[in-house]
Amino acid sequence: MHINAISQLVQAMKIFFDENMPFAQEFFSELCHLNRGHNGDELGELIPFSGRTLTAEQVADADVLLVRSITQVNEQLLHLNDKLSFVGSATIGTDHIDQHYLAKRNIPFHSAPGCNAISVAEYVLSALVVLAERYLLDLSSLTVGIVGGGNTGSRLSEKLLALGIEHKICDPLLAEKQAENQRQQQGQGKRIDRTDKRKYVSLAEVLACDVISLHVPKIVGGAHPTFQLLNEENLAQLRDEQILISACRGDVIDNHALLALKQAGHGLKIVLDVWQGEPDVLEALIPYTEIATAHIAGYSLEGKARGSEMLYQALCQQLKIEPKYQLANFLPPASIPAIEINEDFSQILLNQLVKMVYDVRRDDAIFRQQLFTQGFDSLRKNYPVRREFSAVTVTLSPNTDSDVPHRLGFSKTSN
Ligand SMILES: NC(=O)c1ccc[n+]([C@@H]2O[C@H](COP(=O)([O-])OP(=O)(O)OC[C@H]3O[C@@H](n4cnc5c(N)ncnc54)[C@H](O)[C@@H]3O)[C@@H](O)[C@H]2O)c1
Numbered sequence: 001m002h003i004n005a006i007s008q009l010v011q012a013m014k015i016f017f018d019e020n021m022p023f024a025q026e027f028f029s030e031l032c033h034l035n036r037g038h039n040g041d042e043l044g045e046l047i048p049f050s051g052r053t054l055t056a057e058q059v060a061d062a063d064v065l066l067v068r069s070i071t072q073v074n075e076q077l078l079h080l081n082d083k084l085s086f087v088g089s090a091t092i093g094t095d096h097i098d099q100h101y102l103a104k105r106n107i108p109f110h111s112a113p114g115c116n117a118i119s120v121a122e123y124v125l126s127a128l129v130v131l132a133e134r135y136l137l138d139l140s141s142l143t144v145g146i147v148g149g150g151n152t153g154s155r156l157s158e159k160l161l162a163l164g165i166e167h168k169i170c171d172p173l174l175a176e177k178q179a180e181n182q183r184q185q186q187g188q189g190k191r192i193d194r195t196d197k198r199k200y201v202s203l204a205e206v207l208a209c210d211v212i213s214l215h216v217p218k219i220v221g222g223a224h225p226t227f228q229l230l231n232e233e234n235l236a237q238l239r240d241e242q243i244l245i246s247a248c249r250g251d252v253i254d255n256h257a258l259l260a261l262k263q264a265g266h267g268l269k270i271v272l273d274v275w276q277g278e279p280d281v282l283e284a285l286i287p288y289t290e291i292a293t294a295h296i297a298g299y300s301l302e303g304k305a306r307g308s309e310m311l312y313q314a315l316c317q318q319l320k321i322e323p324k325y326q327l328a329n330f331l332p333p334a335s336i337p338a339i340e341i342n343e344d345f346s347q348i349l350l351n352q353l354v355k356m357v358y359d360v361r362r363d364d365a366i367f368r369q370q371l372f373t374q375g376f377d378s379l380r381k382n383y384p385v386r387r388e389f390s391a392v393t394v395t396l397s398p399n400t401d402s403d404v405p406h407r408l409g410f411s412k413t414s415n
């Protein structure tokens with residue numbers, strides 16, 4: 001840890017947190033009062049803020065700043081603050097953080113890798129189930145192309161594996177890492193490292209699949225940029241019957257090119273959770289989407305709250321104290337906490353199971369009906385509680401022959 005960080009954190013702290021961070025009060029309130037002044041009268045403060053409108057003046061005396069993806073953390077926001085000792089983002093994506101600037105100022109930064117990856121995978125699965133029902137598709141006959149084999153792409157891959165759905169992954173960075181590992185291990189005369197056994201394919205191969213699901217960070221420039229990875233040129237190569245799902249970052253698809261494609265009569269089925277220029281949305285594109293939502297793929301209660309928990313753990317570590325709380329202390333039971341299945345697994349059962357926990361059509365309806373009256377950010381702020389599959393315990397009757405529900409992430413009865 002940086003000397004700067006240690007000396008700042010031995011005082012009562014002002015912890016600023018995005019009001020949209022579940023259980024922030026529960027996790028952080030004790031931490032800010034932890035190190036009172038000598039008289040015990042110097043209390044810290046836990047201060048919520050609205051992420052989109054946060055100003056440099058507001059955070060001028062913050063010791064700890066906890067944000068979500070809508071707050072740009074950069075010199076403009078932090079130039080008035082000379083005591084900040086910890087910045088955390090309770091999100092997977094970090095494209096809103098100027099990490100170079102934070103590093104220059106020796107301010108430790110933590111994000112929450114993977115926190116809502118399961119939520120994103122369940123969003124994609126819900127979208128697939130809904131489209132399969134709408135267009136009478138046999139999911140087991142489709143191939144799914146995943147762009148980005150990190151946390152969200154991998155959680156999706158696991159669920160597809162559980163369902164026996166063929167899928168391919170394109171991730172040139174992981175492919176390079178795998179090849180490099182193999183070269184090193186061979187050079188050292190060791191057996192080849194088998195930890196990452198996946199076979200990576202080219203973007204072209206993934207773009208030829210029946211379903212394309214995007215799971216990459218926003219990267220501008222460099223060897224493998226993702227900014228407008230899907231553009232006029234490669235969108236035009238897609239077939240009418242394909243499904244394109246994006247729940248990563250809006251800038252990964254050129255939204256104007258996508259609109260032009262659809263306006264020209266292309267049959268591509270589109271599922272969009274993320275939009276170029278959020279919170280503004282290319283309105284003309286909405287009627288051409290099958291499912292449209294307000295960047296909520298990662299908004300399961302567990303997914304958002306895991307972000308809070310991960311930052312709590314990181315801050316405890318920096319403060320050199322043992323974490324006292326974990327997410328399980330705060331999560332309520334699901335509204336239907338347990339069910340029993342009495343039949344063999346089928347697409348119909350999958351449809352029922354997935355929609356019981358999360359039916360993406362609810363969020364699509366809210367988006368279409370309330371975007372213009374409520375606004376994009378308000379739909380996200382007032383997002384209804386959504387649980388992950390794991391919140392529901394599935395018991396299989398002895399005559400059912402498949403463990404697919406548990407492999408999909410539903411909990412098992414503990415005994
Ligand atoms: N819609 C939502 O609610 C939501 C929720 C979570 C994450 N996200 C977004 O999804 C992104 C991915 O999340 P993650 O948890 O999988 O991140 P991750 O960092 O675990 O994985 C991203 C993967 O993308 C790969 N990648 C980078 N450039 C690529 C390229 N040009 N082509 C193919 N692969 C490439 C990386 O090698 C990495 O393996 C996040 O950065 C975030 O922006 C959105």
Ligand SMILES: O=C(O)[C@H](O)[C@H](O)COP(=O)(O)O
Pocket residue numbers: 020067068069070090091092093094116295296297298299
């Ligand atoms: O990067 C992420 O983790 C997700 O996009 C996340 O859902 C963003 O949510 P936000 O911080 O905008 O509330």
